[in-house]
Every structure is written in C-alpha cells, then in structure tokens.
Amino acid sequence: MSLRLPTGGRIDRNRTLTFRFDGRTYHGYHGDTLASALLANGVKVVGRSFKYHRPRGIFGAGSEDPSALVRLGDGARAEPNTRATQVELYDGLVAYSQNNWPSLKWDISAALGLLSRFLPAGFYYKTFKWPGKFWPYYEHIIRHMAGMGEAPTDRDPDRYEKRHAHCDVLVIGGGATGLSAAKDAAAEGNDVWLVDEGIPEAPANVTVMARTTAFGKYDDGLYGLLQQSSSDQAANAPRQILWLLRAKRVVLASGAIERPLVFANNDRPGIMLTSAALRYLDSFAVRAGRRAVIVTNNDSAYEAARKLIDGGIEVAAIIDQRHMAERHEIAGCEVLNNHAVIDTAGRGGLRHVTIAPLDVNGDAVPQAERRIDCDLLCLSGGFTPSVHLYSQAGGKLAFRDDIQSLVPDTDVPGLEVVGAANGDDIAQASAAIALSHAPGKQFIDLQNDVTAADVALAAREGYRSVEHLKRYTTLGMGTDQGKTANLNGIAVLGRALDKPMADVGVTTYRPPYTPVTIGAFAGRDVGAFLAPTRRTPMQEWHEDNGAVFVPAGMWRRPHYYPSPGESPSDAVSREARMVRQGVGIVDVSTLGRIDLHGPDTAEFLNRVYINGFKTLAIGMCRYGVMLRDDGMIFDDGTVARMDEEHYIMTTTTANAGPVMAHLEHYLQVVWPELDVHLTSITDQWAVTAVAGPRARQLLENLDSDMEFANQALPFMGWRAGQIGGIPAQVYRISFSGELAYEVAVPAGHGQACWEMLLAAGKALDVIPYGTEALTTLRVEKGHFVMGPEADGRASADDIGLSGMLSKRKDFIGRRSLRLPALAPEGRLNLVGLLPVDGKTAIPPGALILDRATAAPEAEKAGHVATAVFSPNLDQPIATAMVINGRGRLGAQLWAHSPLDNRIVPVEVVHPVFIDPKGERLRA
Amino acid sequence: MSRYSLASLVRHGLTGHRDWQPAWRDPEPKASYDAVIVGGGGHGLASAYYLAKNHGLNNIAVLEKGWLGGGNTGRNTTIVRSNYMLDGNAKFYEHGMKLWEGLSRDLNFNVMFSQRGVLNLAHSKGQLETFRRRGNAMRLNGIDAELLNRDQAAAFVPGMDVSRNVRFPVEGGLLQRRGGTARHDAVAWGYARGADQRGVDIIQNCEVTGIRRDQHGVTGLETNRGFIGAKKIGLAVAGHSTQLAAMAGVRLPIESHVLQAVVSEPVKPVLDTVVTFGAAHLYVSQSDKGELVMGGDIDGYNSFAQRGNLPVIEHFAACLVALFPQYSRLRILRNWGGIMDMTMDGSPIIGTTPVPGLFLNGGWCYGGFKATPASGWVFAHTIATGQPHALNAELSLDRFHTGRVLDEKGAGPYPWQH
C-alpha cells in the first residue's frame, strides 16, 4: 500500500496536481500541503540545517514546524525559507531545498559536522581575532555558511493590500474552542470575526477568515492579521492582505503546540511530532511512515497510537519515559514504561531507534539498550499553550508543573484566553528530557542547530539568564521562533543550573507570530504611492514645456527650463540673467499661505514675528521673521493685511505645515484668550512671481482693471482686481532684488493666468525660470533662506537681522536672546564670499579655514552655505556662515573641500552683491 | 581565566568543552565600593573596564537591574560610524571608531566589528549639498568620507534601485568606509569579561531604587539587594537616565522614547554594507547570520514600554521595498523596541552633574551603540579624575544651562523630531 490512503482526508482526489521538488516531478491532490504531498511521495529529506547542514525533514504540520523550509517558486516569485507545511499545493508548483551545495544529497558543508566539536555555541567570539586584518575574510566565509535561503533578485511582481476593519469580537483560532466561542458571540448579536491559519469550519453569522494569521497585538485593540490568498484566487487579486483589525473584545483560542523530546540524533528525517503524524493521516490521508515508534511523557500518546493504527500505520512500540506503576495496554503494540529513546540511526531517513530503561535519576542505562526498527518516530513531549498574543498584550505567565508549561496567569483587559491556549484539557506530562550519554547531538532547536550540550555550555560559561542563553546559542531565534524548542531549552537550562523550570523564566514574545512578508507590511505604499506628491496648478504646463524638476518637500518644482542643446548651468545662468535684464516668471504656488481671521490677529502676529505688525495698513504687506522659543530662526515670509480683521500669511514651502502647527500651538495652548482663526489656503491659490526691470511693463500689457504704477501699487503694497476676467490679487513683493510682483489667482485659473502672463510678456522676451535661478538671484541679493543659511542653529543676529528685532514688544524666542550662548561674540555670521582670483568656483559645502592647509587641529572659521555662479557679476559668489564674519569683511580665508581636493582662497564680503540700496525693487 | 584563541577552542573541543570558565563571576555585592556604575549595558561595562584598565581602579562594581546587555545594547541595529558634522560630536565618535578598530584584540573577545561601510543616500541636490558639508567637516576632522554620485552609489550597493522614475530617486550619497556593524551582544559580554578579569564586580539582578547623598555629595545606593556604599556613582542607564538622576534630585533635558527595529528571515549574503534611505527614515544592513536588520524613526511619543506600534514598521517596509524591490517577498521575523533617552538637542550628555560624586552618561538618542568604547573611555576618565576628558568637554549637561546646545539637525528642543 502506498503512503496515501485510498479514502479519507480533506483532499479532492478528483483534482490531481503536478508539482516539482528539486527538479523531480511529483503528484498530489487539491487540498494537500506541499509537506503532505512530499510525504505521500515518500520524500523525507527536504533541506539542510543552518549550522551543521544536517538533513532536515518534515517535523510538524503547521506553523510550528522548524525544519521543512524550502524555496518556493522561481525568479521574481521565488520565496525563500517557506514552510512546506503551510504551502497549499497548486498545479505547477515548484520548490527547492535550501542551504546545500552542490545538492541536497551531497552537501559539501555537511563535512562541517566532522568539525562540529570545535564549533560549539559562540565559537566565533573566541577566535578569528587574529590577525585583525583577516577578519573580513573570516567574516566572508561565516556569512556564506550562514543565512538560509536565497533572496530573490528581481522586483516582486505581486500586489499586496492593506485593510482597516472593525469588529466587536475577534476569535483567534478555529479549533473546537474557538468555533464554539465564535458561535456564542454571534448568537449574542455581535459582529464576530474568526481567524485561523488553516481552513476552519464556517459558522453562520461569523466572518470567517481562513489562511489568516493573527500575527501581532498592538495598542488600542489593534490586531495585525495576515491573510494569504488561496491558490485558486483571481489573477489580479492581491497575494496577501494585511488587515489592521480593531476589535472591542478578543478571544484567544490559539490551541497548544506539541513538544518534542530530547535525545541523541533526534533530528533525523522521519522523526516528527505525533500531532503532525495525526494531522497527515486525518487531513491528507497520508501515512507519515509505515512502522512507527512513539516516544512520550504523557497520556496523549495512547489515543494517538490508536488513531495511527486505525490509519494503517504499524505502531511497533510506545516508549513512555514516565515511571508509572501501571502500564497502558494497546493491542498490537509494545508499551514500555520508564524507558527512553537514546539514539536513532538511518541515512536520509530513519532505520531504527535505540531505547534503554531509565535509572532512578532519570538517566538512561546504556547496558540495557536495544533497537527497534521503524521509519517513523513520533514525539509526544506534552503540549505548550500558544500564548504568544496574550504575552504580547502584556499578560504574565505562570509555570504549571502538571503540564510542564507556561500558562496565562493575569487578566488582560479585552482579551480572554480559552481552550488549550489557556492550558485547559491538556494531558499531564513529565519532563521532556531524559539524559542519555550517547555521543550524538541532542537537538533542541532544529532550525538553528542548538543542542543540549550548547545549552549546558552556555550555563557553564555564565550565560545563565534565559535571555543570555538565547543570544549566546541562538536558541529560538530562527524563523519558527522556537515554537517547539523554547520550553525544552528552559528545561535543559533548569537542569544545568539546578533550578526548577518555573524559576528559569521565558524569553520575550514578540510579533510577528509567524513571519510576515515585507511586501504585505508595505502594502499599497509602493511605487508612486510611497509618499504623496503635490502638484501646483501650473504643473502640467511645466511638464509640457520641458522643465527639469527638483523635489521640494512633497512637491516637484521646476528646477530650470533648458532650451534645446543647453547645459543645465547655461540654462540657469540664462534664466537668472534674463530676470535681471528683462523679466521672468516663476511658479511660487508651493509657498504656504495661511488665512488669519479674527479681532486679535494683529496682536497675534505681533507676538509671532520678531518685528512689529500692529501698524500694518490694509492694502500693505510686511516681511517678517519668526523664531522658535529657543531663539533660533524658524521661518520667514510676508503678511498682507486684507481687511480689518483678516490677514494672509505666507511661509516657506518646506515649513508650511510646521508653521501652521506652531501657530495653532501658541494660539490654543499658550494664548487661548486670543480670538484668531487659521485656515490653510495654500491650495486655493495659484501664485506666479513676475520679476525683472520689465515686470511692470508686462503687467501693464495685461487686460486688467488694476494699476501697477509706483504710486498706485507701491513696494510692499497689494491690490485686488481682475486679470482677463479672472479675479486676482497682486502683491508687490520681491525676493530677487528686482522690481517684482506676485500674482495670485484662484487655483483653477492658475494655468490660464500663467499663460496670460507669458503672452503679455512675449514682446518683452519674458521667460519662465526655475528654483535654481531663484537661488542664484537671492544669493546675489544676499537673502538668506531656511536650510543653507538658517539651519535651525542660526539666530536673527547671526543672519544680520538684529535691526528687525523689535524692542517694544515681546515675541516668541525673544527671551532666549539673553542666554549666554546667544551673545554675538564668536557666533557664525552670514557673509558673502568672492574667490580671490575672481573666477574659481567656490565649492559648495566647503569649510572655511583661516589658512591654506588643513592641519587636523585647524580651527574652523565657518562653512559655505550656498555657492552659485552669478551671471550678473560674471563670477562665482557664495553665502557663508563665518565666525565673527561681519567683523572680517575684506579678510582673506580659504574654502576647503577635501571631498574633491579643492582649496579656494576667498575674500569675505558683504552678503548683498547687487543693489545694496534696494533701488531696483522700489523702481 | 583562560584566553580565547583558536588553540584554546581546539583544546577544549577535545575535552568536550567541559572546562570553560564563566566569562564573568557572579559575586555578591560588597558593602561599599570606590565607584559604582549603574547600568550593565555596553556603556556601563566599558566604563568599568576602562576605569580598571586605564585608571587602575579595582574596587568598583557595575549594578544591573536585569541581565547584562539587556537594555539598548541588546536591541540596537548595531551601526557604527563617526560621520558627524559638528566638532563636539565628530572628535568624540572618531575616537570611538579608533577603539573599535582594535577592540576584539584588546578584549580578547571577537566583537565581529565589520567595516563594511555606511552609505547615507541623498535624494536631491539639496540633500547632497548638506552631505557635502558634513563630509568636508569629517575630512577636516581626519575622518574618512567620500561623496558618491549616483553611479558610484549603484556600484557600491548592487541590487539597489537607482532608477530615475521612482518616487525618491537616488542622487548619490555620503560614504564612510570605515563605518559598519558589530555584534552587539558580544560588545557587552566582551567588556563584562574584560572588566571582571580586572576585578570589577558585575552584579546582575540588582536594581537601584535610590541614591543617598549628604552635604558633600553621594554616599551610596539603595538597591533591591540592600544598600551599597559608593564614593562615586556613574549613571549609564540609557532610557532611564531621568529616573536615576531624579533619585539624586537632578532634572535632565531628556525624554524617553521608543525606537523599534525589525529583522527579516535569514538569507544568504545579499547586502554587504549599511545603507540609509535619505528621503524617509530607514537604515538597513545584513547581519552575519543573514537577517536584514532594519531601523528608522522613533514612534514619536514618550514611552517606557519597550515595544512600539505598526505604523513605523509599515513605513520601514515601504522604504525597504522602495530601495530594494526584490526584498518584498522576504519576511519579517521579529520586531522589538528599545527605550531611548532623547535629548533636547539630539546629542549625548557625558560628564559631571550638580551633585558631587554623581556622573552622568546618557542621552544617546538613536546612536549610542557606536559610542560604546569612546563613551566608556571618557566616562572612566571623568569619574576617575572628576573632570571631563577633552573629548567630552562639549557634551556636558551644562550646555543646556547656557543654551550652547549641540544640535546636529537644527531641530530645536523637540526630542521627537531629532
């Protein structure tokens, strides 16, 4: 009879599926897992272990399995370290064994096993230190030996989704306990969700989520669920869905996981958990072996034996480690009490086990050992309640001696643990280890190859805390997180330290319960959706007209608009020159705009800016600078007074959000008595700056009811009217030092306005310019900006703005100006720099030293803030922050850029290079 | 105490490893010590080690409330670098880098310091210029730094997506080749073993609950294992500095925040360096065991819970997939958090306090693992001599009283923004 039974199981025998493992073709049925199908085909070895590269087989039947890890799929869909026990079989599935070379059967690194006596836990801490330079080579070898599967090298073609959901009751686990809890809760009229890693029964009025793991408990009743798509799912369906479920009440019915027993060579393929062997029979009609031995320390083995026998598996013997007066009887099966398995044999599978009686100390008596032939050894070491999510939720555990396990001990609000997860209905068990002196390795963690000897060594060397044990030996740190290993580790450590298990403690449970795909966590936040992109009302025009873009926060702003064949720097120089000589327009819609309404607005502005705002007249604007309370410059911009109680503030692009939050904070928390309403209106307006000596001419060419002559619209004035039928506001504000206006229209008319401006300027040779020309113009004019000059460490005085600091009122940050650190002496000042030779570019990001060579101890005099080529001065210029810079005008210093080996002698000059008197902007 | 070497490993291998000695003793606390360090993390242990080694003190103890290295030393993303811009930080961290380079041999314990390079990616011209300034400052401080353009960055990190049509294209980056990673636990264990060998009492499961002082200064500590006298006390309790300082009546410019980290399932070597994504906050490297180790921003609110929430993890994952779309199918294996001292200027505090005999080592924010050797070195100096070392002179607590803060990011007194 083949290993597959003719009847039974939850498989569909009418749907035969073909799959390949390590290049060979096999068949299975719909409803199989990869593991059950491999077992049915007699495949025993499916991979190699982490450290010693020992053959590894199928050990469990679900997420607890530490060892049946394969690579699923090819190419971009390859998925390393996949647990064969949880892969639903589908037609055409391909899988490969891992961690072996050249093949699963003949693995070179398995030779390491021979050296293993010199490679105990933590061996790498003790060696490879000498000679120091060799470490990279040693490390290279260690890294290649370690790792498990291979990561894919191509972009993941699949789609992942994320969903927010809410329910009254979440039941985790669809076993008998979970099902009845779900039914009860639904009967009470609750909105109930039931999730299970497998495919549970589906009661009425319950939202049942199959193939769904509750992987983590987070704050606010939030549970992370990972739903795996079924192999039958539609092609465009997401591969996995990560649910963010908020449940008012949670029932944890996650069951218990069977524990292995510890003895020499307990890792051979063919050795598995008894519960797994039963699952393969029940669910898949697969016999995990033909002739079995069961080794146990509890009563559950006997019922299991009957079921195995019923399923057609010969059970040669039950080896019960317990010292019991009475022996259970099972027909056709030898039952031995007070015996243990002390060794196993077989290459690429199991041939026989060696058993021996135990002495009074629980140690095996080697003289009395004997062999039993079998190809399946079922381990029945008791059950460990799955308390992971309970522990993540902050629940505390207590050790229960009768079942040799940790169980929930304290209440967690909103979370109820029931069934086997709570330690209920679990058979009494004795200790999971019976020590033998057989020479073979006694594995505790089958994935990370941690043995009982490693645990004992750790204890001997002082790594006695259970957390030290874990980190020194890597016990429980594999992809299964020690679901079958940790309790046995605690038991062995307890023995080594001569401590009861209850006093050993347990390592911290952390999410995820089973590993969660990175793509699922990323969900929809991939590609263009990684972060929002903002568009100005004129974005399309910029795109259609060849702008090169630069990121500015969430925006992408035109950097420059190259003409055909023009280099970037030529384009920028042309744009900056054209503005100074003629007229240019630039999209400044990204600047933050805030509407302020209310009777106390003037008072509020007065407290927010360093300069006074009470005298600002309707129809006028004022430039202002804001500080943080620690005295550092926070932002700058203009405020226009629209009406008696209505003002509009502009902020820098990057700070639009932070300034709004800053204002709200002071308004709501510090000065709640002020009656001011704030609304962000950045998105309502499209704003174009028109700058250059011909700016007024351009505006006058428009079809508008506004007048732009100096008397009608003076510098820092604003007017409202219409342009070509569009309502508009025109502000006479300049950041370039030129005659300039900002034209604001409702956003939906932005592009039309932009086009009208270009048309009106056509005869004037108007050009659009980008942010790089804007930078060039403002450096020529000596304007600081947030970032390069005011980098969060600059005071108003540093930037040369002390004249603006009002002496007549208090304002945010004023008090800090009296702190010793803000005394002017020794601070960095904003200055201009010119190359001494008049032509060498000043390296951006250069440090300023007062000598030509950089001795390591050289005191730094400052740094270059913004360096540009000025087309209007026809030479490189820069702004810089220099210690006591204002006192050093005319001095020669050196700009050092060791990154690209440049040293440029520079002269410190006043930062305003063009029109220091401001005649052009008032023209 | 036997030395660790290949020879000793072979010798013990032949005898079944039965004769290895404990890496450190487990002594009962004495009634009093010349100096007591509170906190058995890397910093506390390194301080004790250098107090013994450099300053000849041996009547000293380290008190740890839990297990050695169980604080942030045991839960960080292990990045070691000295790529700081401001002098006060740069010189200090660079001293640390030099100590790292000889640490395994000095401790006779392989801390697996791996100088695989730390690459900070830039995604705009502006960001690259900021890096340029930092790189130049580093070079002038004698620290290695290279500015990579996009092609060089792509060559340095094979497999990274440097295409133009992505949300945050890579424009280049700042590389410190001498930067890298180290085996975090080994650092704690190596220092503990070294200190123990020099006579330091390392006392685990000993929680400090109070600090006693008289008019002259500190006199000792209340602990769950009784009173322990001490002439000098050094606090190195990352995350809990405010609590311990408060026991002596000292208030600090520090808030505790949670920083999370995650590891993926282990895979064969795919990433040979440390990469940080500049457009949002993510750093990633691959451990010698094979996991991708990732960290990023703090959760952003005060916390002592040592665990965080999902939004941050979702963000790590999104950033990783942006940089390495091929890692999307790998899985997160574990996720944890650590409680960190966030200072008001983002820089650490090491030095004296207003209470005579009480010294503070804290405020490490995101970055104290790399500081471990340097921090121990200068803290030992400060405790032994009562005066700060030249390297921690600028890292004094006093700087907040004058406003002379050391704000690398210019973010101001909002710790959750540093």
Place this chain on the structure above:
Amino acid sequence: MPDTSQRRSALAGTAAGDLIQERADLWIKRVYGDVAEIEPPRQPNRATANNGVHALWVAPGEWLLVGEGEEIQIEAASSDLSHGRTVFRIPANAARQILAKGCPLDLRETEFRPGHCAQSVLAAVTILVHYLDDGEYMDIHVARSYGRFIHDWLKDAALTLPE
C-alpha cells in the same frame, strides 16, 4: 465670484474613471463663528443640508459650507476654498471598500451613516469624508495639490473591486 465652469480641474489631463467622479461644480467655504444664514450642525462628525447647501462640522465653531448652485452670501468671516479642494463622489458601497485600504475610520454602516462626515487620513493625506443624505454616495475632499495623487490612489484601489 469665481466662475466654476471655467475652473481647471486638478485632474485635467488624466483619464476619468466611472466609479470615481470628480465634483468640479461645487463651491466651498470655511466659515467661522455664528452663521445666521444656515443652521449648521452643532455636533462634530455631522452635516446638515438646506436647499442644496451642506454645512459640515470641521472644528469647534468652524464649518465647511458646500454648495452646488448659487453661492450663498454670508455675514460671518470665511475663507473661500472652492478652488482649494478636489472632491470625489463615489458610490457609498465602493467608497467603504476603497477607503478601508488606507483610512482608519470605522465606516461600517452601523457606525457611519448618511448625513455623517469625518475628517481623517488616507495615504498620509488629510481627507474629509461626507456621506450624503441620500445614502448613495460619499464625497471625499482633499486639498487640491493632492488631488491627482489621491485620484490615482483611489483608482488603483478600486481596480480589484469587488472582492
């Protein structure tokens, strides 16, 4: 008064979808303090409607007026946001499924009903969801500069509907 018919949509140049319609014809005003002309909801998360003008609670003492026809004149101080927002109208059932993919609001029918509104976040962008009284549609408001991004996002999220 801006002529809404000539307003250029933030979505100009993109393909329109069937499911997700832009409401380009609305006027929108944020008003502060007492509004005599219309009875605004006193309760958060609620909207009232009079003669085609909806008043949505947005903050204490602040409402959003959203209208389809002639813009009503009001005495109280206000900020015009007619051009500053992009509004999507989506059949309620689809909206619920789409929003669940990125917005943490509890939009279950039992919780979020016609005449309700709520401000929240979707893909890191502030949104306002308004469940129209007819029970058939939800309006989703976003700042105009994010209009294209959110449109793309919503369309992409709708690709796999129904599930």
Place this chain on the structure above:
Amino acid sequence: MKKVPGPIHGSTEGNNVMLLIPCPHCGLRDQTEFSYCGDATVTRPATPEDADDAAWIEYLYMRDNPKGPHDELWQHVHGCRQLLRVGRDVTNHEIKAEDPS
C-alpha cells in the same frame, strides 16, 4: 474663543482601554490622525522677559519624563486640528480613564 480641553477620558467601552486617542470633538480616533506635541505640564512663563535664565531653561529644556502616567498634548492634525490634553500611561500606552472634572 478656543480653549484647550481638560484631561481627556479614555474610553473603557467594551472593557478595552486603548490608545485610540479620544478627541473630545471627533471621538475615538486612530493614532495616525494625530501628532504628538510633548509634555502638557510644561508651562511657558507668562511674561518671559521676567523669567530668569534658570526658569527659562527649565521651560525650554527640562522635563519630568515620568515613567507612568504622563499628561501630554496631541494635535488632531488630520481631524479638527485641536490640541488635546491626554493622560497616557507611558509604560503601557494606555490612555487613562479619569474622573470627569
């Protein structure tokens, strides 16, 4: 005139004390709708000019940073944009139900 509402009362509905942040206006909302704004007990000197250096430094830089209940400010940035005072236990992130007062 706006005021910062007093301490907020966490919901104990369904026996589920949670970090869903209770906005006194909008109701229980997801944390991602909010931004953290620091310790609410820090008070800015009413007349900063009269504060001595020590008092000003206290306000700017020094924090209690209690390990336990923490009175803090959150702003409902993606909602009504109000700043709220929230009592949260920073050891387990629970927002405490407090007596209405």
